[in-house]
Amino acid sequence: MTHYLDFEKPLAEIEGKAEELRAMARENEDMDIEDEAKALDVKADALLKDLYAKLTPWRKCQVARHPDRPHCRDYIDALFTEYMPLAGDRAFGDDHAVMGGLARLGDRPVVVIGHEKGNDTQSRIERNFGMARPEGYRKAIRLMEMADKFGLPVVTLVDTPGAYPGKGAEERGQSEAIARSTEKCLQVGVPLITVIIGEGGSGGAVAFATANRVAMLEHSVYSVISPEGCASILWKDSDKMREAAEALRLTAQDLHRLGVADRVIPEPLGGAHRDRQTAIAAVGASIAAMLADLENMDGKDLVDARRKKFLSLGSKGLAA
């Protein structure tokens, strides 16, 4: 079952009709519907192309949050030949909203860290919808330290609505954990690269995305606050999320213009969820290219370059 977004309703109708025709033909061999069904396919394709050619920022948020979009786990499973998950912050617990461990990209060992949202009710609850608690950031810090110690590059996959706003999370130092994770990102003397695969939600994303290179999938978003949150604060009306999404400049394209994203990874037509394999392969190619980019830099160069990059960010605004 395809999950359609609200703006994809016309598309759902056409694709539904084509599907219905084909189902009827399967039951009744005399019916010749293929021409009609094919015509609907063409129409659906054209509409899909049209819809995705001009996605508004708010629609991009919806695509970025699409439940069928490939998640961290899908990328790890598909892109790495070996994956050894490592758990725990050694202080309080293990946060299932954050995946991480040792992995092999081709022959090359790396440390991979990412937010995982889950893909059905049970796993979403288990993963806390990708909203990390302090233990998740502290696990990431531990893994980054390990990478630094053994000279392994770090690949982070960002996909979170934000850090979890919960009682225990606050008591155990959510702010401190995020601040230390960002600090650790700035300290490691190994290549650190990030792909924003879905939602880059505020501080919860920065804690993993303070990287030498940041790539964003074409329809991913990265923002200081959710459009709904921004709308309820500045417009005093959470239904103004379309306006807020517009104003925040949170699309991969705007962030590329601002220098926050170093590259934009094209998605298959209709978004990563319509052709997961192609999307995953494109992310894999991008990770390889970014790591190759940093290959000849030593630890000090990597740290210096990372600092310089962030210090100079924003000096030109959209005019950059």
Add this chain to the structure above:
Amino acid sequence: MNWISNYVRPRINSIFSRRETPENLWSKCDGCGTMLFHREISDNLNVCTSCGHHMHITPRDRFYALFDGGVFNEIAVPEPITDPLQFRDQKRYPDRMKAAQKSTGEKESMLVAAGEIGRTPIIAAAQDFSFMGGSMGMYVGNAIIAAAEEAVKLGRPLVLFSAAGGARMQEGILSLMQMPRTTVAVQMLKEAGLPYIVVLTHPTTGGVTASYAMLGDVQIAEPNALICFAGPRVIEQTIREKLPEGFQRAEYLLEHGMLDRVTDRREMRKELIMLTRMLMQMPPPTWGDLPAPGNETPAK
């Protein structure tokens, strides 16, 4: 680095600020409801003389009270570009800025200064909650970087007073990028072996708490200050339960191991002098009312 001398100004400034708060005006304490003379409040660093409730204090007033003889030199902050995203909500961002500038008399939400406390040379930075909620944008990032660079150049500790509702939404992702930018500033201090002391004041929340405000060598908070990443209302909406009394307040954080100390504003100067001098391996301070430093030009 440009220096704007404040050598002669403290007197004039205090007369000026008194003009805005005439002596015969009363104000009600938010904490206990007692009616207090404005003059009485300002002489007590905006702490209620009846219940000890800490009210808002501007960075400038804080610095007059903090530095020896009320003398400090403002450190110029490189100006970021205006309205980098051409942000519009119900108002234009530049209009919101102008309104904040007019109501506070300040250029932006952070003030950076060099001066001495108990004859201990320091750099201080203070965030102004009354300026657009103290929000962290490019300017605040530049201010903290300028403060750290000046501290490193002069070999002084940095004392930072935080107060903010979080990141400045009108600068979108660029406000978020101040988290790593200010963290780089903190790293400059650490690498130079210089103390970085954070004084968290009411309220310090969001991305500010999750970056420079939580990375101090010593973390002090003013009594009852709200300090959090997610605000209490957001949490109550998420978990659908009432939060306990005092949740996310300074004393609660102290109890949960997130702070070194909770210190009354009236004792803060003394503690900062002791702390900075010990961390800098300087001899014990001489107490008493110190006059302003002599006419020597501050080191550059």
